[in-house]
Amino acid sequence: MVKIKNSSQIKGIKKSSRLAATALQYLSDFIRPGITTQFLDDLAVKFIAKHGAVAAPLNYDGFPKSTCTSVNNVVCHGIPSPHQKLKNGDIINIDITTILDGYYGDTSATFPVGQISPANKKLLEVTKKAMELSIKAVKPGLHLNDCVGKIIEPYVKKFNYSVVRELGGHGVGLKFHEDPFVFHFDTNRHNIILKPGMIFTIEPMINASPDWRISIDRKDGWTVRTLDGFNSAQFEHTILVTPTGSEILTKL
Ligand code: MF3
Numbered sequence: 001m002v003k004i005k006n007s008s009q010i011k012g013i014k015k016s017s018r019l020a021a022t023a024l025q026y027l028s029d030f031i032r033p034g035i036t037t038q039f040l041d042d043l044a045v046k047f048i049a050k051h052g053a054v055a056a057p058l059n060y061d062g063f064p065k066s067t068c069t070s071v072n073n074v075v076c077h078g079i080p081s082p083h084q085k086l087k088n089g090d091i092i093n094i095d096i097t098t099i100l101d102g103y104y105g106d107t108s109a110t111f112p113v114g115q116i117s118p119a120n121k122k123l124l125e126v127t128k129k130a131m132e133l134s135i136k137a138v139k140p141g142l143h144l145n146d147c148v149g150k151i152i153e154p155y156v157k158k159f160n161y162s163v164v165r166e167l168g169g170h171g172v173g174l175k176f177h178e179d180p181f182v183f184h185f186d187t188n189r190h191n192i193i194l195k196p197g198m199i200f201t202i203e204p205m206i207n208a209s210p211d212w213r214i215s216i217d218r219k220d221g222w223t224v225r226t227l228d229g230f231n232s233a234q235f236e237h238t239i240l241v242t243p244t245g246s247e248i249l250t251k252l
């Protein structure tokens, strides 16, 4: 069941989402060759605590850190580590989810580390654009798949990229992951009709090859990688369906 949030819940989710976005922007200033992903995680913990909130990932289903940091061929759920130093030319997705007064906000973006290749630049550009095109399509009365999968998949296919299928967006706000599951590829299903007050994420994971398949690290149980080793990028916003369209709650 997809929940319709009431106005006091929307107020709380807006505050938390704004904090997540602020934290992400704060972290982005520190990205440079030589820092570790653990350093970014430490900064996030302090920033979020200073604003009276906590990070949702820590201990979520046993996740060991407070943010996800996913570098190059890591699709998502990368675990920050003091042993992982960023290098010139890397791309890194930082995913922040905050809990403020019990409300959740979820956002991520993929950033360049130093100077990146034209191929990586294109991947970031196209992935961000795919998310934005989908967000712009969101309107009450429309089917979720028509606004998300039907827009994102054909768009990225033009660049010979692919949409990761096993992971998707999700309802969010009162819990970390709520209904609906948001597929970023075209499911050809018309089961969810958007209504004002729905809140969910759009967070396409786009692989820089036509192969959408992934593998999950057997040792840590979390790190998701592209099967073929090509890079993958992701951008994520928390979206509110409004009476006239949508509002991006994680935009500053
Ligand atoms: N923030 C991720 C998302 O966008 C979920 C991370 S789950 C975690 O849905 F356990 F790794 F934190």
Ligand code: CO
Residues within 6 Å of the ligand: 106, 169, 170, 201, 203, 236
């Ligand atoms: Co999410």
Ligand code: CO
Residues within 6 Å of the ligand: 095, 096, 097, 106, 107, 108, 236
């Ligand atoms: Co997220």
